[in-house]
Amino acid sequence: MADQDVDALLQAPSNDEYPTIDRIPSSYNPLHSFDLAKGDQKHYQQQYGDMYFLRLAKLKPAVEEIAAEAWGEIETAGESIRRVDRVLDVRQGELCWVAGTIYMDMPLKPNILDDISKDHWISAPPPREKYISPSGQDQIMLEDESGRLRLIGTPLQISTVVTGCIMAVMGTENANGDFEIIDMKVPDLPRQPQRWERDEASAVLANGNGKSSKKEQKERREGSKVAIVSGLGISGDEGDTLTLDLLMEYLLGEACGQSTQQEIGNISRLIIAGNSISEGTPLYSRDELSDKKTSKKYGYDSAAYNPAPTQRLDDFLATLLPSIPITMLPGEGDPANISLPQQPIHPAMFPRSRNYSPMPGSTEPGWFDSVTNPWEGDIEGWRMMGNGGQPIDDVFKYVEGEERLNMMENLLRWRCGAPTAPDTLWCYPFQDKDQFVIEECPHVYFVGSQPTFETTVIEGPTGQTVRLIAVPKFKETGEMVLLDIDTLEVESVIFKVFNDS
Amino acid sequence: MAPDPKTFLAASVLNDGKIVSYRSLSRELKVHSNVAKKMLYDFHQRQTSKKPGSVHATFLVDGVSKVTNEPSVNGHQKDGEDMHMQSSPYMNSSMPQEENEEDRIPTRSIVLAREEDLEVVKSEFEQLHSIHIYSLGPSSVQRRSGRRPPAPTVPAVRSKELASSRSQEPKNPSTKSTLSSDRPSSSGKAGRATPQPDSKLSSKPATLKREQSDIFKSFSKPKTKSKREDTGSFTGASPAPSAAQPDKKTVHEDEPMKDASEDEQVDDFITEHKTSSKQGKSHSERAAELRKMMDEEDEEMEDTANEPSQESAPIDAPTSQKEASPEPAVVVTGGRRRGRRKVMKKKTIKDDEGYLDSFYTITSPWRASILTSSPYSHKRKASMGILL
Numbered sequence: 001m002a003d004q005d006v007d008a009l010l011q012a013p014s015n016d017e018y019p020t021i022d023r024i025p026s027s028y029n030p031l032h033s034f035d036l037a038k039g040d041q042k043h044y045q046q047q048y049g050d051m052y053f054l055r056l057a058k059l060k061p062a063v064e065e066i067a068a069e070a071w072g073e074i075e076t077a078g079e080s081i082r083r084v085d086r087v088l089d090v091r092q093g094e095l096c097w098v099a100g101t102i103y104m105d106m107p108l109k110p111n112i113l114d115d116i117s118k119d120h121w122i123s124a125p126p127p128r129e130k131y132i133s134p135s136g137q138d139q140i141m142l143e144d145e146s147g148r149l150r151l152i153g154t155p156l157q158i159s160t161v162v163t164g165c166i167m168a169v170m171g172t173e174n175a176n177g178d179f180e181i182i183d184m185k186v187p188d189l190p191r192q193p194q195r196w197e198r199d200e201a202s203a204v205l206a207n208g209n210g211k212s213s214k215k216e217q218k219e220r221r222e223g224s225k226v227a228i229v230s231g232l233g234i235s236g237d238e239g240d241t242l243t244l245d246l247l248m249e250y251l252l253g254e255a256c257g258q259s260t261q262q263e264i265g266n267i268s269r270l271i272i273a274g275n276s277i278s279e280g281t282p283l284y285s286r287d288e289l290s291d292k293k294t295s296k297k298y299g300y301d302s303a304a305y306n307p308a309p310t311q312r313l314d315d316f317l318a319t320l321l322p323s324i325p326i327t328m329l330p331g332e333g334d335p336a337n338i339s340l341p342q343q344p345i346h347p348a349m350f351p352r353s354r355n356y357s358p359m360p361g362s363t364e365p366g367w368f369d370s371v372t373n374p375w376e377g378d379i380e381g382w383r384m385m386g387n388g389g390q391p392i393d394d395v396f397k398y399v400e401g402e403e404r405l406n407m408m409e410n411l412l413r414w415r416c417g418a419p420t421a422p423d424t425l426w427c428y429p430f431q432d433k434d435q436f437v438i439e440e441c442p443h444v445y446f447v448g449s450q451p452t453f454e455t456t457v458i459e460g461p462t463g464q465t466v467r468l469i470a471v472p473k474f475k476e477t478g479e480m481v482l483l484d485i486d487t488l489e490v491e492s493v494i495f496k497v498f499n500d501s
Numbered sequence: 502m503a504p505d506p507k508t509f510l511a512a513s514v515l516n517d518g519k520i521v522s523y524r525s526l527s528r529e530l531k532v533h534s535n536v537a538k539k540m541l542y543d544f545h546q547r548q549t550s551k552k553p554g555s556v557h558a559t560f561l562v563d564g565v566s567k568v569t570n571e572p573s574v575n576g577h578q579k580d581g582e583d584m585h586m587q588s589s590p591y592m593n594s595s596m597p598q599e600e601n602e603e604d605r606i607p608t609r610s611i612v613l614a615r616e617e618d619l620e621v622v623k624s625e626f627e628q629l630h631s632i633h634i635y636s637l638g639p640s641s642v643q644r645r646s647g648r649r650p651p652a653p654t655v656p657a658v659r660s661k662e663l664a665s666s667r668s669q670e671p672k673n674p675s676t677k678s679t680l681s682s683d684r685p686s687s688s689g690k691a692g693r694a695t696p697q698p699d700s701k702l703s704s705k706p707a708t709l710k711r712e713q714s715d716i717f718k719s720f721s722k723p724k725t726k727s728k729r730e731d732t733g734s735f736t737g738a739s740p741a742p743s744a745a746q747p748d749k750k751t752v753h754e755d756e757p758m759k760d761a762s763e764d765e766q767v768d769d770f771i772t773e774h775k776t777s778s779k780q781g782k783s784h785s786e787r788a789a790e791l792r793k794m795m796d797e798e799d800e801e802m803e804d805t806a807n808e809p810s811q812e813s814a815p816i817d818a819p820t821s822q823k824e825a826s827p828e829p830a831v832v833v834t835g836g837r838r839r840g841r842r843k844v845m846k847k848k849t850i851k852d853d854e855g856y857l858d859s860f861y862t863i864t865s866p867w868r869a870s871i872l873t874s875s876p877y878s879h880k881r882k883a884s885m886g887i888l889l
Contacts, residue, residue, distance in 0.1 A: 009633035012546075013506075013539040246561075246611060254524060254534045256563040256611065257631025261535075455606065491607040494566070498614035498622050 008257055021253060021261055024224040026268035026325050029199055030365050030377030034341035034435055036428055046429040048422035052101055052164070055434040056144060059166040059415055060099050062187040067168035070185060071097050081170060086146040090173050097170035100144040104163045104398060106131045107138070109424060131397045131424075142169060142179070149173075153181035160410050162398040164419035187415040189460030192441035196381035225266050226379055227251065228481040230273035230389070230448030231331070231473030234316065236308025243478045246495040248316060252323050267482065269379060270324050273448025273471050274331020274388025277309045310335065310349050317368065318352035326356075327369045327377075331388030331449055339426035340390060340418055341435065342373030374417050374435075376442060380485045385442035389449035391418040392470075394425040404470045405454050408447055412438065412458070412466060444488060446471055446481075453479050455490045506530060506540040507547075514544075514556060514637050522636035538633040545637060558616045559636045564629040566610040 036042055064083075071081045084090050084098040109131040132138060140156055141148045153171060161167065171181040232244065249255040253264040317326060330336035330345050337343055347354035347370065358366035371377075376385040395407045398420065411417060417436040421427040427436075441464045450470035458466050467488045472479045478495040509529065513519040527537035541558070548556040613635055614622040623629065 006629045006631055009535060009538040009631060010542050011539055012543040013536050016536075018533040018535050242613065246613060249524065250611060254527075255561055255635075257633065258535065260563055260630050453606075491609065493609045493611060495611050496613070498612050498618050 006257070018258070021265040023253075023265050023324060024268045026224070026226075027199070027380050028269065028325065028327075028365055028369075028377070029202075029379075030327070030369060030371060030375070032372075033376055034372035034374050036341065036343060042428075044429060046431050048429050051422050051427075051430050051434050053145060054430065054432075055164070055416065055437055056101050056166060058434060058437050059187050062190070062415065063099050063166055063168045063185055066188060067097055067099065067170070067185045071170050071183070087142060087144045087149045088146040090149060090179065092173045092175070092177075095170075095172050097168055098142070098144075098149070099166065099168040100142040100149070102161050102163060102165050102167055103141045103143050103148065104131075104161070105139040105141060106133060106398075108133050128397065130400075132400060142167070149179045150177065151181055152178045155181045155184050159184065160395075160399050160406065162395050162419050163423045164421065165410075165414040165416055186410075186413050188413050189441045189458075189462075189464045189466065190415055190438055191462075192443070192460070192464040192466075193383055195443070198378050198383075199381060222486060223266055224268040224380060224485045226269045226271060226483045226485060227267050228271045228273055228386075228446055228448075228469065228471050228483060229474050230450075230471040231275040231475050232272065232313070232316075233278040233333075233473065233475030234276060234309050234313045235278045236306065236312050241312075242497055243474075243495045244316065246497075247474070247480060248319055250493070250495070251320055267324065268485075270320065270326045271384075271386070271446070272326060272328040273386055273446060274329050274373065275333050275449045275473065276313050276328065276331070277334055278475070314350045314352050317350060321353055321356045321368050325367045325369070327371055327375070329371055329375050329386060329388050329448065330373050332390055332393075334388075336373070339428055340373060340387075340421060341428065342388070344370040344372060346370075382443040382485065382488070383440060384444045384446070385417070385438070386444075386446040386448065387417065389447050390425060391420070392447050392450065394418075394420045397424070402451075404447070404450050404452075405456050405468055408445060408468045408470065409456075409458050412441065412445060412468075415439075442466060444469065444483065449473050453477065453481060453492050455481075457488075507544060510540070510544045510637065514639055515548075518639040520636050520638040523634065535633075541634040541637050545634060556637050556639070558634045559638070560614050560616065560619050560622075561633055561635040562610075562612045562614060562619070562622050562626065562629065563631045564610065564626040566608060567625055567627040 068083065072083075074081055079095070082094065082096040084096045087098055087100050090096060090098060108128055110128075140151045140161060142151055143149070151169060155169075166187060168185040169179065169181045170183045170185075171179055173179050229247070234244065246255065250264065251267065251270060253261045256264075317328075320326060328345065330342040332338075334342075334345055335349055336345050347357050350357075350368075350370075353368050356366060356368035357370060358364055374385070374387040374391070376383065378384070391411065392404055392407050395411065396402075396404070399407065411419065415438045416434075417438055418425055418427065419436075421436055422429070441460060443465070444467045446469040448471045450472055452470070453472045454468075454470040456468050458468060460466070467483070467490065469481055469483070469490060471481050474480065480493045480495070482491045482493060484490070506526070510521060510526070513521050521541070523534055523537040523541055526532075526540060527534040530537065530540075532540070545556055545558050609630075610626070612622050619632075623632070
């Protein structure tokens with residue numbers, strides 16, 4: 001960053017040679033945890049109740065272990081705290097602890113039964129920003145397969161709970177039948193894999209002996225970075241393209257001076273965390289829908305479909321792809337299915353960029369990888385996990401305050417990527433396994449489409465450290481996040497047009 | 502085959518009025534983008550030394566911004582205010598303590614700035630990494646979007662203006678040629694479309710506006726107009742812009758020259774619009790008066806709408822006299838209300854025909870009229886249906 005470099009480009013052209021800058025290759029090993037079965041294998045007839053059961057079955061041992069450790073040896077007045085297996089077995093006046101699923105009964109929460117009984121006659125009110133009722137009518141309950149227990153007590157006020165998270169609570173049942181909490185425990189962060197763990201394991205398997213191949217080693221370069229951007233909000237209008245162009249030119253290493261271009265060469269991958277398109281899938285309310293029906297048209301209706309946003313996104317990706325590999329998650333507004341886990345945006349949307357996506361049926365990850373919405377995978381050996389923002393946005397409705405990082409942290413500590421999922425967040429009715437349960441702690445957890453850029457590091461009980469990143473909407477903030485792979489430090493790059501009005 | 506950068510830039514920026522970015526230049530000349538940036542700078546230097554203001558540059562500044570990004574920094578620290586969130590019992594043991602160390606997340610800014618804003622932008626930076634010219638254009642541009650085809654709305658607006666201008670512009674015929682040549686070249690600048698609506702809204706007397714050019718920057722072309730006449734003569738023979746330059750500068754550096762022509766049209770447009778609005782006002786006022794007075798004259802108007810038959814001829818004549826010209830628009834605006842009132846007034850109309858009829862109207866409002874006027878009962882019922 002020498003001074004002369006600042007003005008290096010404010011000179012007459014000379015015979016300087018500009019060497020081609022090579023981009024650091026990216027080591028990329030995605031997991032396909034959230035891929036749903038295709039076609040006939042995917043059913044929606046199942047009941048959602050199984051998900052809660054599966055989740056509880058999975059997480060109860062973990063939380064009970066933590067609770068037993070914390071409370072098992074405590075003795076009060078010569079009595080130890082008794083562990084109760086089922087919620088229904090809690091006896092009045094007895095100090096005990098029990099584990100179960102939190103359920104929050106909130107009058108303002110949307111209720112499917114209400115929808116069915118009332119909603120036929122009027123159009124639905126706009127969705128609420130928060131479900132918390134100002135008059136304090138919300139009730140928090142603990143449930144398991146046996147029954148429910150109403151919880152009260154100060155720990156609930158000072159901690160965050162939402163429907164669907166698994167907890168162990170310690171306290172006594174009072175005369176009203178309410179369970180007064182003294183303390184509560186969550187499953188906390190799960191085991192965290194070592195860096196390169198998966199890659200090494202697969203290498204070992206491949207080679208048959210204890211040494212990882214040279215090729216694997218070669219890929220481990222120092223100093224690479226991963227760019228994360230979210231909420232591009234491409235609308236196809238003319239006005240919003242300028243910062244997008246700046247972003248593109250920056251990532252291509254065309255903009256800025258030589259030193260910056262050199263740094264850009266270290267960006268080995270771009271992750272797009274949802275909401276690339278604004279209003280990709282307009283949903284009509286019931287009234288609008290009936291209006292639409294009258295103007296039914298056979299075949300392609302240019303009035304109902306605007307190809308500009310996807311076209312523009314395709315152009316954007318196709319321009320970047322020759323230079324940088326891209327992982328793209330769908331988001332709330334993207335042309336994918338709405339319920340979580342959102343499946344990859346179909347390559348048909350990208351006539352130009354799909355040349356870079358993998359052949360159908362191949363197991364190799366593509367250069368352009370259109371992935372599921374909660375997504376996890378290994379980048380440069382680090383376990384990354386991210387989503388387009390819906391789980392956090394939904395948790396946000398349950399709790400007071402705006403601290404997105406706090407919610408992200410809680411999600412990890414609950415070991416549940418989408419705790420509110422069957423309740424207020426649409427999701428696929430998993431049958432065999434609640435896919436949202438976090439079994440391995442990621443090193444990096446990013447969430448897209450958040451109001452502001454925030455980041456922090458959290459630590460777990462056994463030394464896990466997780467970098468949390470709330471990625472802002474690019475369209476609103478012009479911000480891109482750069483994650484340094486060596487240190488997992490984060491920096492932001494802001495693109496803006498001065499005095500744009 | 503690579504052409505000389507200077508001739509290329511002169512041809513596209515000065516002659517064709519295009520915006521050339523370092524990117525398009527590097528593609529065009531097949532040179533490294535950094536070389537293209539320097540070429541732009543070189544050309545800009547030369548041109549400004551020859552004729553200051555003839556070429557406008559947009560700069561891209563890259564560096565570390567002075568103002569630390571508030572939201573990014575204090576996101577987690579804010580928690581201190583809301584203790585209940587942070588100090589949940591099961592996590593305070595492991596809450597990271599290093600937030601304070603992270604006070605500053607390194608933030609890099611990449612800012613696109615117009616030539617005249619460059620110093621301001623630079624002063625906002627703590628550390629500059631690089632500055633280069635992003636693009637050159639014949640004039641500074643509100644919003645650069647030349648790469649994309651203009652949105653469908655824009656051409657529509659423009660064509661309208663063109664049409665209006667054509668019809669009303671015989672004042673200086675020489676301009677037309679410049680217009681047509683200038684328009685398409687700068688058609689990419691969609692930003693242009695927005696100022697116009699404003700101008701229409703702020704409809705002020707055209708004469709006034711001419712004097713106010715400084716205040717209304719977007720209308721600051723009065724002088725350029727005269728200039729444009731010059732250029733018009735030039736365009737035929739040689740590249741106009743250079744000749745036009747000095748005048749233009751005196752007026753306002755920002756102004757895209759093409760505006761000059763549009764401004765005129767805008768004036769016309771405004772005056773027209775204004776007159777129509779005036780008529781609208783007067784019309785409504787008159788309507789109110791009429792309602793009060795229940796004069797015969799009012800009815801004529803309504804009649805024209807309602808009763809096409811016998812009365813129409815005599816009625817039409819007075820209205821046309823009273824209300825000078827663009828009647829149709831006014832009628833349309835008032836449409837629905839009139840529809841209701843018509844009924845009432847109709848009775849008054851009957852006044853005109855005979856005194857007896859007028860009684861009917863007074864005693865019973867519009868229903869009476871339905872009963873009485875059998876030939877139009879069809880229409881009435883329809884209108885009733887709507888009302889009910």
